[in-house]
Amino acid sequence: MDKITSIARAVWRALSAIVYTPWGPALGGLGCLIVMIVSWYWPFGKDPNLWAGLGQWVGGAGAFIAAWAALRIARKDAWRQAAQETERRRIQAYYVSARVDATSVGEGIRVCVRNQSPEPIEDVDIVAIHISGQTQNFVLECALKNERKRDVFLPIDDDWRPWVVPTEGTLTAEMLAMATSEKHLPEVVFRDLGGTRWRRIGNRPPTKERA
Incomplete structure (x- = not known):
């Protein structure tokens, strides 16, 4: 038992x-x-x-x-x-923002990029300016003028203010006028520390790029 x-x-x-x-x-x-x-x-x-x-x-x-x-x-x-x-x-991608803060016929368009996230971001680049005019909307594809893309952008770093120029054609006075309006949206691409690549246009929600 x-x-x-x-x-x-x-x-x-x-x-x-x-x-x-x-x-x-x-x-x-x-x-x-x-x-x-x-x-x-x-x-x-x-x-x-x-x-x-x-x-x-x-x-x-x-x-x-x-x-x-x-x-x-x-x-x-x-x-x-x-x-x-x-x-x-x-x-984190929402804390990365960009805006146009200056224009010049000789220099191009200056974009201010800010990283307010708690972590660094990598491979930061400015690829275009989205412009909304009174009669038309268009995307002005751009490239950095005198700088390379930012390899590492720390949260403690100052704002990054590179000049960009159109990749095709010249920057006309009309484009400059549109770029200084309130309806310009710089397009920034960057990568987080996890390896995910993000794309953000102005203050629109960031989108994750497909691998």
Whole structure:
């Protein structure tokens, strides 16, 4: 009797190890399996060796299901952490902004880029100025005039104010007038420390570029 009691306690401990997991169906299936096995063993009487083997088998099955449930929980936690990191990177991109702060026929258009996020950004470049005129809207593709793109832009650095010039044609007086209006939107591209490349046009929501 003592041996059967100890086996029953072992089975109970195995079941308790998985009762608080999200694997309700698995627990129910294990219970049904136990009932089936016990129903098969019962006609053979009360041989302690048979019941000992049953207890060991059930305990092993319970441990296997508990390990399986723990693995699923760990995978779900990893997915949740990855989603949180992606959201954090997206929020960081909102703290990178740009605006036009000067124009000159000889120099081009000067853009002020600011990094107010808590982390550095990399490969910062200004690729275009989106201009809204009274009669038309157009995108003026630009390139840095006398500088290279900013390899690293730290949060503690001062605002970056490079001059950009059109990649095709010349900067006309009409373009300059439009660029100094309130409807100009510099287009900036940059990369966060996680390797994600972002594109932001003025104060519009940043968009993630596809790899």
